[in-house]
Amino acid sequence: MRVLLGVTGGIAAYKVALVLRRLAEDGHSVRVIPTAASLNFVGRSTWEALSGAPAPTVTFEDVPSVQHVRLGQRADIVLVAPATADFLASMARGEARDLLGNALLATSAPVVVAPAMHTEMWQNEATRANVATLKARGVHVIEPTVGRLTGPDSGPGRLPDPEDIVAALYSVASTEGVLGGTDDAGATESGAGDDASVTPGGSKDDATAGWGDLEGVRLVVSAGGTREPLDAVRFLGNRSSGHQGFAIAEAARERGADVTIVSAHVALPAGEGVRRVEVSTTADLGAAMREEAERADVVIMAAAVADFRPAQVAGHKIKKSGDGTLELSLVPTEDVLASLVQGRRDGQVIVGFAAETGDAGASVSEHGAAKARRKAADLMCVNEVGEAKGFGDRPNAVTMLDADGGRVGEVAGTKLAVAHGVLDQVVRLLHQV
Ligand code: CTP
Secondary structure: OOEEEOOOOOHHHHHHHHHHHHHHHHOOEEEEEEEEEHHHHHHHHHHHHHOOOOOOOOOOOOOHHHHHHHHHHHHOOOEEEOOHHHHHHHHHHHOOOOOHHHHHOOOOOOEEEEEOHHHHHHHHHHHHHHHHHHOOOEEEOOOEEEEEEOOEEEEEOOOOOHHHHHHHEEEEEEEEOOOOHHHHHHHHHOOOOOHHHHOOOHHHHHHOOOOOOOOOOOEEEEEOOOOOEEOOHHHHHEOOOOOHHHHHHHHHHHHHOEEEEEEEOOOOOOOOOEEEEEEEEHHHHHHHHHHHHHHEEEEEEEEEEEEEEEEEOOOOOOOOOOOOOOOOOEEEEOOOOHHHHHHHOOOOOOEEEEEEEOOOOOOOOHHHHHHHHOOOEEEEEEEEEEOOOOOOOOOOEEEEOOOOOOOOEEEEEOOHHHHHHHHHHHHHHHHOO
């Protein structure tokens, strides 16, 4: 499920990092809106690293994508933790002081708040009245626990432990019908224990669909494998099925992008609303990608591109002759990704894939890091390929590297889950430029 996590300015914010980690581990897609005050306790990078997405604070960041409305509208559930006395007051008054206030007004999803403050503040008449108002409006309140507070004092007002917050959130999600499936119902009864069989795993496939974080973004992705003709009936090709590239197109479309797929010999349907351009050889693919890249914000090279082509293409079918052997002379094709990186538009994000097998000289990750540095794309997704890995409609696993070969993330699962993981990084990069 899509969880919008609001973090307000209390010292207990540090515990919420563990809540976020747990939700992400369970396969949920979390977007974090920290208030400005909360950043004094836990920095933005923590939220961005753990959620794999930008963590905006003010309403006027990224205005064109109308985040203040979109994040609230797209969330399946909203959790505010910790919720300070000041934030509860502002929420009770229906204020839109910052992005979190805006998002809460724009959401029709169930809202759960986990207050944390000193005992006197929690017991203050004003806070009691605000909490009563929120409850009357259907807001779910996770009661603070009794225990050690920030200073030497102790009493009710402490933020519950992360696993109890997660369990309470799952319980609300389950009763509100936000979680589907039998495992989810099990989780309500047993809490968020470590037993994976009762963990309400939101499949990443469903979880990340629809945050709309690529709305207004033009994305072009190549997919499949190029073929280099040898004679009138034969070609040199590869085993790429195009599943990963098509999954990226589908995921990007779900997230609101304007998507074009440049497809080389793929027997899959492009999703609704995806523009499709058919190509055959590396030269065709290069020309199509360069043309599309002229107006694209994001360019992804997921195609398996032939590195060589026959020096001569026979106009007829080559016949067996002489001793039965045939020598082919091959010449290199162009490196499409390199030419796209060279011609990059300002602010454009370019992503490459590196299909690697380890060998005596270097491991998969060493080859991947060297390729990331050589290709200088903003993101290089390295996956191990072989007989049973990488090709076709099988699960995939990629490690994502930056242009210096540094690791920025990894994602494993179905090709659609991997597509979303890659797009999470693309969104992060788009916000950096
Ligand atoms: N690529 C490309 N043009 C080529 C070869 C590859 O644009 N002629 C792109 C692929 O689409 C991919 C990335 O470059 O995004 C890496 O492809 P890969 O085949 O792993 O690397 P190569 O450059 O071919 O290097 P090598 O074969 O030596 O591993």
